[in-house]
Amino acid sequence: MSIIVGTDTKLVVSGLTGREGSFHGLRNRDYGTDLVAGVTPKKGGQEVDGVPIFDTVAEAVTEAGANTSMVFVPARFAAASINEAIDAGIGTVIAITEGIPVHDMLPTYWKAREAGVRMIGPNCPGALSPGKANVGIIPAQFFSQGSIGVVSKSGTLTYQIGNELKQAGLGNSSIVGIGGDPIVGSDFIDILELYESDPETELIVLVGEIGGDAEERAADYIAEHVTKPVVAYIAGFTAPPGKQMGHAGAIISGSSGTAEAKKKAFEAKGVQVGRSPSEAAAIAASIVNS
């Protein structure tokens, strides 16, 4: 098994006719993902490298059987694309787009929750289940199939850790980038719950960063509900307060959201925290190999 994406994923890409959307959508297909459709208003009937384009997500669902949507449209239209996917009956929406206004995401978040739709992102690298499916921009070559589930706010930091795990001979059940925005569809807790019940996952690596309190809440959740070992890494110990560090959500507000507080929250609940990506990967490897 795996989580979020797998062999049953039937992908529709909103924005497949765009430069980025076609590059990554077709790359996902090359990896083995079942890419069934693209959606671009007024371009229905066209094709992108053999993939049919529809005007609406609803048509992609009824005509092509899409069950997962990847959103690659520009920020100012992205929330509308997510809403459209929710209305069309899509089960999983993965929003890659960076820079969607927070006030657009607030109602969309609740709309997805009320409809029972799983949303990943926005401002995320997507989800990869090695050997099965890749939806998003994660470079699959750095990951192999295995038993470590990864959940992360950051893309490149995940590649760094995944690569170190691979060099240690370890692979992944899935890799899920939840995104670096203040409001994301799925938090660490949502993904931890899925890994806990995924039989293929033996250990979970959680990669957090400054800002918000998703890591602190994850620490509490792990203590209560997660029986599998979890190893954490937090980025941003040297970040000054009040400065946005690249991701819209990576900001220390006053004294809250610091890396130190997050590390302490994990350690208080018995979760080991690596001081560097290498150390986190090494701790994970030593647990799995012991």
Added chain:
Amino acid sequence: MDLLEYQGKQLFAGAGVAVPAGEPAASVDEAVAAAERIGFPCVIKAQVLIGGRGKAGGIKVAKDVEEARTHAGAILGMDISGPRGEGPFRVHQVWVEEASEIDAEYYASVILDRSAKMPLVILSRMGGMNVEEIAEKDPGALVRLHVDPLVGLTGDDAVALAVDAGIDEDVVDGVAETLVRLYVAFNHNDATLIEVNPLIVTSHRRVVALDAKVTIDGAALFRHEELAAIEDPPEDPQERLAKEKGLTYVKLDGNVGILGNGAGLCMSTLDVVANAGGAPANFLDAGGGSKADAIVDALEVITSDPKVTAVLFNIFGGITRGDEVARGIIEAYERVDMDVPLVVRLDGTNSEEGLQLLAEANLDGLHNAKTMLGAAEQVVELAGK
């Protein structure tokens, strides 16, 4: 994007929230003229983006023209540091405002609660001190209400909140109406924070916003031309240059210049350098898919900081290709005056091609490192103290 107090008050006024009459001024003469129009006594307030202005001497009452001149002269050009050591920020503008007679000081805010994924309205009958102090002194004096973004803040909810907070009975309706208007302002302006501290009751029992702290979501500025137009360029020369070039850069106070691709990896690079005993000079995320031009721009920004004595490039290529990064570095050596050593750690997509290109170019002062930790140790040694 943070608004200055007076910009926040203008935004409040647009939403129908009562604010004292006032005028901004950028020189002593302008301030004096504004004071004469407004009448005496009036208040001269430094316009900087930090709290603690009063304690720093940035807010003064003027009883007459001479005092207005003296205070404006003292405040304009003053450097003010924040309570957590932020800044210092130089005062370029003052806000001249009619003096208010205060009966009561409350606290009101609307913030984006990231955990709950909802706006949170906070009200307290104890204003004039910061919210952490209120929470410490009397946690019961802070009342909170999460607002369903699909519904909004209703008048009934606001009245119930005001009653709950122990607001004086005769101004419950006035405070509730102010909360509803602040919530509307929060939504309409794509704010992530609106704080009014104090929200006062005047001697005539009017509810007036005496201060304004407003943060607007930068991602939404495309639909607020009027707000985008008042955004000042950063004061720091490197931050200003980076912004012009569309790079994500944050100035820090060390001497090790840093470039990473991706926000998470870049933050992690700063931490690893600090663990190795170094002091990072900046955060610079070259972004996914960094092309050669972006690398040249990034090196130009980093090396324009005179404190930088060595630079670390930490690239783990996913979408970013190592050969593109290497071409950017080679080009930067031709176009930018590279007088500090550069440690390059190149891994991931096309990193071998990239390393090959760098080896062939045989650049002065360029060092290769295989791992992130090794690169950090090497750059710290090269940077010196």
